[in-house]
Amino acid sequence: MPIIGYSINRIFVDTKTRSSDYKMTEPHVHNHFELFYLSKGSCTFFMNPHFYNLVPGSIIIIPPNTPHSIHYTSKQQSVRTSILFRDEDIDCPKMKFIYEKFVSDRKKRYIMQIPPMYQIHVEQLIRNMEAEQRLNEDKISPAMLSLCLIQLIVIVNRFSTGINSDLMDDLHTTNRQVNLAATFINKNYNQRISLNDIAEVSGFSPNYLSRKFKEDTGMGVHEYLTFIRLNKAAIELAHTDHTITEVALNNGFSDSNYFKDAFHKAYGMSPRDYRKKDSPAESHSIF
Incomplete structure (x- = not known):
């Protein structure tokens, strides 16, 4: 209770x-x-x-x-x-x-x-x-x-x-196919997956899935996949000593430079600066 x-x-x-x-x-x-x-x-x-x-x-x-x-x-x-x-x-x-x-x-x-x-x-x-x-x-x-x-x-x-x-972990939608696609992304975000792979799981064609996913969730399929990957990468940056390249590869990014650009766009700073923000040297309370 x-x-x-x-x-x-x-x-x-x-x-x-x-x-x-x-x-x-x-x-x-x-x-x-x-x-x-x-x-x-x-x-x-x-x-x-x-x-x-x-x-x-x-x-x-x-x-x-x-x-x-x-x-x-x-x-x-x-x-x-x-x-x-x-x-x-x-x-x-x-x-x-x-x-x-x-x-x-x-x-x-x-x-x-x-x-x-x-x-x-x-x-x-x-x-x-x-x-x-x-x-x-x-x-x-x-x-x-x-x-x-x-x-x-x-x-x-x-x-x-x-x-x-x-959308954070499991999209809530009345459309079963969209939910299947989102669940597949959450389970396989760290793998090389394509729109065709996601569409095949959902039972929709790639074009129809893209349109339906956007209508139901407000996010595109690729946008949602990138969001999940960046969220997981941010957690890994804060809690491991893995290199930036390792973090990128562990979370489905095949190109570390693309990962750095996407991360900076989402968080307003580089992965390296983000890690410094949560390092022991910076761990004093701001209050």
């Missing part, structure tokens, strides 16, 4: 440093939204019924009453921030598009990745919110926290790479 969380009457910000020894014994739920941001380390995030591997810059917006739990996996300590909020905390006439995208559909899960070049802006806003929370002025602090949260969500909306949560 999930643990039932508490209720809140204002925005609450909580930043913690966690080691891999930290255990959340059971999933929990609460009746408010949670914005979860990982600034350092890595973790496996369970949000019923899926598991997601998160890396620095990952953001999840968790709807109310959604069972979730976390297991931290980094060799170094992880730093996470949890921002709890209610519908009314971001209710603003000019923010209607944000409300409709992130809040109105309580069954939708949002998993996003902030490129490294913009993570500093997100983390500065979090520090501002923590400072305001410490001031705790009766009327001004709730308003300032709401303004900061709205600004944070706008930045996430503008600069993040939106990831359909149902």
Whole structure:
């Protein structure tokens, strides 16, 4: 049984440093939204019924009453921030598009990745919110926290790479053939697989699969394959001493230069710089 969380009457910000020894014994739920941001380390995030591997810059917006739990996996300590909020905390006439995208559909899960070049802006806003929370002025602090949260969500909306949560490990689609194709990609991303290979498993022709996959998921087949490979490569970079070429080959990239270009495009930095960001020399807390 999930643990039932508490209720809140204002925005609450909580930043913690966690080691891999930290255990959340059971999933929990609460009746408010949670914005979860990982600034350092890595973790496996369970949000019923899926598991997601998160890396620095990952953001999840968790709807109310959604069972979730976390297991931290980094060799170094992880730093996470949890921002709890209610519908009314971001209710603003000019923010209607944000409300409709992130809040109105309580069954939708949002998993996003902030490129490294913009993570500093997100983390500065979090520090501002923590400072305001410490001031705790009766009327001004709730308003300032709401303004900061709205600004944070706008930045996430503008600069993040939106990831359909149902595509992270196992696409959720009513189309069985598309699901077969996605499952095949997830199991064989580290092999040399072609559109023809994927189409053969699905039972569709290559052209029809490409069109149907895009219609159902919002991603092209090759785009999804590259996303899975890059996500797995980022985890390997953070947790092994493998060379860049080895990481590329281990995750299905036959050309290390292409891997470097694709990685830089997705994460805003080279694989080497990404690894340095999670190295012991950089492991001090930013908070």
